[in-house]
Amino acid sequence: MPELPEVETVRRGLAPLVEGARIRKVTLNRKDLRFPFPEGFAEALTGATIETTARRAKYLLFRLSTGKTWLSHLGMTGSFRFAEITFKEPSRYYEPTIDEKHDHVVLELETPKDGVLNLIYSDARRFGFMDLFARDEDSSYLEGLGPEPLGNSFNAEEMAERFKGKKAPMKAALLDQRVVAGLGNIYVSEALHRAHILPTLPAAKLVLKTGKPSQRLELLADGVRTVLIEAIEAGGSTLRDFRATDGSSGYFQHRFAVYDREGEPCPTPQCRGIIKRILQSGRSTFYCPVCQR
């Protein structure tokens, strides 16, 4: 489901409710998602206060009062939602609204302004996973990630260094989280279209002999940044099931130039191309064969 803009949208939806909230209770409805929950996971969250939220690439990070960080990756179908807790008669006993099939994790939160709420993690395919660690350097998931595309250290020079000698096609190179962190199948196609670069072009072709980035690589760095910024502003993309935490859908999908637009005319001004779909390492790539070279 979620690439960088969707994960950032989720974070922004969670932040106002969870920041400052104390975790009163943790329920794991199974012992694993894609991977087992780490040892002592539920116990370590219980009683802690979520101080701040952050995002690195496609990872959500919850900084806890205990000094630890709770990490969550949404995989393809992971989502968070809030649910009211309905109290039963006398008091103290309640029915948590966690009856849905794929609700795997429930956190009972005592929030500063919104009372007691359940925060529910749901994930049909269970490609998501969670982790807990003291320092970011201790997390194998964060290790080796490339620069944040919207951060200061991301630029064409940085990309050139990583593309140097790379025979892999641009599509694969941009999907590689060690090169740039946070792009996925949608935004790779979109960024390449913005820069008029063919997804099949070997990555090294965009690096000059001197090791400097070509003009086209500069254009690509811009394309990556602008498409992500615009998508975040639009609240992400909703294709099948992506929902922000409040249940609303993003609307960037209406502005896709190529993704999921096979057979449609290329939106580049003056271009008469028709969007094509090809398979690259088993996944769909969309591009314009006329204005992307």
Place this chain on the structure above:
DNA sequence: CCACTAACCTGTAGGC
């Protein structure tokens, strides 16, 4: 190290 494939798991859309 690089490049590619299969695997993980469930749901849905489309063809017949």
Place this chain on the structure above:
DNA sequence: TGCCTACAGGTTAGTG
């Protein structure tokens, strides 16, 4: 309607 296949926003493990 049912059955079957292909495909879906991601990452890791295994192969050569």
